[in-house]
Amino acid sequence: MDHTIFALKGTIAYTPVPDRFVFAEDSFLVCENERVKGIWKELPDELKGIRVCDYTGKIIFPGMCDLHMHAPQYAFRGLGMNLENPDWDMWFEKYAFPDEKRYEDCEYAKKAYERLTDDLLKTTTTRCVMFGTLHRQSTEILMDLLEEKGIAAYVGKVNMDRNSIPGLLETTGESLEETKRWLSDCAEKKQYKKCRPMITPRYIPTCTDELLSGLGELAVEKGIPVQSHLSEGLDEMEWVRELKPEISFYGEGYDRYHMFGDAVPTVMAHCVYSSEEEIALMKKREKLIVAHCPQSNISSSGGIAPVKRYLAEGIRVGLGSDMAGSNTLSLLRAITDAIHVSKARWAFTERGNDPHAKKNVLSLAEAFYLATHGGEGLWDRVGSFEEGYCFDAVVLDDSRIRDYCERSSYERTERLILMSDDRDIEAKFIDGRMVYQRAEKERTET
Numbered sequence: 001m002d003h004t005i006f007a008l009k010g011t012i013a014y015t016p017v018p019d020r021f022v023f024a025e026d027s028f029l030v031c032e033n034e035r036v037k038g039i040w041k042e043l044p045d046e047l048k049g050i051r052v053c054d055y056t057g058k059i060i061f062p063g064m065c066d067l068h069m070h071a072p073q074y075a076f077r078g079l080g081m082n083l084e085n086p087d088w089d090m091w092f093e094k095y096a097f098p099d100e101k102r103y104e105d106c107e108y109a110k111k112a113y114e115r116l117t118d119d120l121l122k123t124t125t126t127r128c129v130m131f132g133t134l135h136r137q138s139t140e141i142l143m144d145l146l147e148e149k150g151i152a153a154y155v156g157k158v159n160m161d162r163n164s165i166p167g168l169l170e171t172t173g174e175s176l177e178e179t180k181r182w183l184s185d186c187a188e189k190k191q192y193k194k195c196r197p198m199i200t201p202r203y204i205p206t207c208t209d210e211l212l213s214g215l216g217e218l219a220v221e222k223g224i225p226v227q228s229h230l231s232e233g234l235d236e237m238e239w240v241r242e243l244k245p246e247i248s249f250y251g252e253g254y255d256r257y258h259m260f261g262d263a264v265p266t267v268m269a270h271c272v273y274s275s276e277e278e279i280a281l282m283k284k285r286e287k288l289i290v291a292h293c294p295q296s297n298i299s300s301s302g303g304i305a306p307v308k309r310y311l312a313e314g315i316r317v318g319l320g321s322d323m324a325g326s327n328t329l330s331l332l333r334a335i336t337d338a339i340h341v342s343k344a345r346w347a348f349t350e351r352g353n354d355p356h357a358k359k360n361v362l363s364l365a366e367a368f369y370l371a372t373h374g375g376e377g378l379w380d381r382v383g384s385f386e387e388g389y390c391f392d393a394v395v396l397d398d399s400r401i402r403d404y405c406e407r408s409s410y411e412r413t414e415r416l417i418l419m420s421d422d423r424d425i426e427a428k429f430i431d432g433r434m435v436y437q438r439a440e441k442e443r444t445e446t
Helices: 070-076 087-106 106-121 136-149 172-190 209-222 233-243 277-284 294-299 305-314 331-350 364-373 409-419 440-445
Strands: 004-016 021-034 037-039 051-064 066-069 125-131 154-156 195-197 226-230 266-270 289-291 317-318 393-396 423-430 433-437
Touching: 004 364, 004 393, 004 409, 021 051, 021 364, 021 409, 051 423, 066 266, 066 289, 066 294, 066 317, 066 331, 070 087, 070 106, 070 125, 070 277, 106 136, 106 433, 125 195, 125 423, 136 154, 136 172, 136 195, 172 195, 172 209, 277 305, 289 305, 294 331, 305 317, 305 331, 317 331, 317 364, 331 364, 331 409, 364 409
Parallel strands: 004 051, 066 125, 125 154, 154 195, 226 266, 266 289, 289 317
Antiparallel strands: 004 021, 021 037, 051 393, 393 423, 423 433
């Protein structure tokens, strides 16, 4: 479906602000020219002739943004979860790096990325921020598939010129030249509409100062956003201090080269152990976004990011699946995990011994807001159903998980977030275009 104006009918749920849901039961959500026109209980006279997709009895969420995902790692999801810090390096040596090396083979890349993008359609994710590999051609294959399937994405050709395995390493010159060629392909040859390039130094341990400097210059010159990792684990941070003893904190290593939210939007994944100095700089950098990845942080025994503090300090935060540090693409699972780890952090580190301490944990509405609004700053007006927002919508059928009692819209939403999976995705729209519809066979089987 690609109509200029149409409506979805159902129970509409969204969070225009972080601390509360808004529900419009049995209402019409109208799309005009790829944007939300409004919500009506009854269509006004001037709209009564438009096409209506009737999802009565179902719930309609805004699309969600996955801020951190390693696309090539989807192929080995679910493996190596028994490896924990300080053995987490074995996960890279046994799984991540050898698997990423396979993407030098374009045929392998096409098969692997085809499965990823097909499966991504059957989730609540409508926008995503992805790491590819250092291979230019396979990264373009990933972008081609995302574009073909209508998924809005920022994708990075990864840069590494040190501390990797043989065959997954570039010289500094090769890395910069291949990145320039890739950016040229994206702008001139490919002319993507949904998919955009993102400068992607993997992290400081795999990038020399010369490479970081060159990437920073490219980002600023061409106005291209940046993504990387920051303060994920204590062993990683110790390694950064050994490699760069002249910097005061991890983020300074990016900031020196304008890749920390001063010149272009920058997504930094994890930020579990950011120091006071680092947090102070994050507050100043209005274009910086933290990608909170709760499942992978727990899988690696890495820790729990102080998300409530970041929000209180005015730092932008969204959610990431961090495939394959996690084992699922589901941002509904990421919402649930974010709430759970927030409670654990408060109970074990912030509460102290005070039995009367006031809870300071993520609410369901706050975590939902992080999942839906996380892409703001990268895309214009996403994650809500207010007028003028991108028309990204996911229709969910909760009949499989209902009980025999009358439940409020909030209770139905809560249960969907905690219990739903891809079987319950009825349809998905990105920028007003239907990109996925559940087959009749799947509908009857569930």
